[in-house]
Amino acid sequence: MSSTESHTFNDPTADITFASCDGVLFKMHKKHLEITTGGFPSFDKLVVDSDPVPLPESAAVLDVLFRFIRPPLDSERNCQPDLSDLDHLLFFSVAEAAEKYMVYGAMNTSMIHMLHTTESNPLEILNHAAKHGYSKLSNKAAALSLSQTDLLLAQKLTHPGVLNRFLIYRAQWTSVKASALQQISVFIASGHQNCAQIQDLRARYLEQTNARPQSGAEIPNPDDSLTCGRNRNRVNGNQTGCQLPLTFLNMLKAQAQALKAFSEVTN
Numbered sequence: 001m002s003s004t005e006s007h008t009f010n011d012p013t014a015d016i017t018f019a020s021c022d023g024v025l026f027k028m029h030k031k032h033l034e035i036t037t038g039g040f041p042s043f044d045k046l047v048v049d050s051d052p053v054p055l056p057e058s059a060a061v062l063d064v065l066f067r068f069i070r071p072p073l074d075s076e077r078n079c080q081p082d083l084s085d086l087d088h089l090l091f092f093s094v095a096e097a098a099e100k101y102m103v104y105g106a107m108n109t110s111m112i113h114m115l116h117t118t119e120s121n122p123l124e125i126l127n128h129a130a131k132h133g134y135s136k137l138s139n140k141a142a143a144l145s146l147s148q149t150d151l152l153l154a155q156k157l158t159h160p161g162v163l164n165r166f167l168i169y170r171a172q173w174t175s176v177k178a179s180a181l182q183q184i185s186v187f188i189a190s191g192h193q194n195c196a197q198i199q200d201l202r203a204r205y206l207e208q209t210n211a212r213p214q215s216g217a218e219i220p221n222p223d224d225s226l227t228c229g230r231n232r233n234r235v236n237g238n239q240t241g242c243q244l245p246l247t248f249l250n251m252l253k254a255q256a257q258a259l260k261a262f263s264e265v266t267n
């Protein structure tokens with residue numbers, strides 16, 4: 001493949017040249033690589049001759065990544081790249097390359113950007129975070145992935161072991177929801193057959209957990225305006241509201257404490 005030179009990484013005083021997989025040459029300074037990265041192959045091995053060092057990443061990826069390595073230019077307002085401007089495929093390729101070559105600034109900036117955008121790509125972010133050991137990020141992404149389809153899980157959770165761990169993590173939530181609904185049935189059968197509060201609570205718990213499975217350990221606020229059939233039967237007619245929503249909430253709180261975060265789940 002014929003090579004072209006990068007327009008932004010063409011300093012003639014540079015002492016090492018990298019070639020992207022699509023044939024663009026990037027001239028860099030070894031001293032910058034030594035200070036800002038930890039994962040490039042040993043430079044002594046890289047400079048046995050002056051041939052460019054081939055890298056499997058594309059020029060688009062290296063162009064962003066290398067801006068985290070050499071000091072920012074005046075024309076870049078002395079800023080490192082804003083990763084929120086990248087389309088998401090390029091962003092994840094840069095994030096992966098940042099981990100591979102340990103480009104410290106890019107690793108950190110990618111992780112922070114993923115924390116801020118977890119809802120838009122929870123599965124890609126879960127896969128990346130679990131692969132590279134970012135616990136806080138993987139926990140956030142896993143909670144937001146509970147409603148994803150099995151097909152998408154299989155397609156996106158590609159790092160070995162991540163799908164397995166996620167299925168174990170998800171099973172906890174499925175079982176919390178099932179036991180919550182079971183408990184409500186028991187409540188209703190225990191003299192609250194005509195209780196509008198507990199019926200309403202069941203309907204809204206289902207609605208809430210269908211929309212956001214990660215909310216299965218919270219209960220919607222009880223609607224106190226609804227009557228509890230059992231209270232109405234009291235001789236003194238005292239309408240203090242049904243006590244079952246509070247009992248239910250306490251039960252769910254106890255279950256939630258037993259749930260493991262994704263990062264605590266082992267295969």
Ligand SMILES: [Zn+2]
Pocket residue numbers: 192195196197198227228229230242243244
């Ligand atoms: Zn009731």
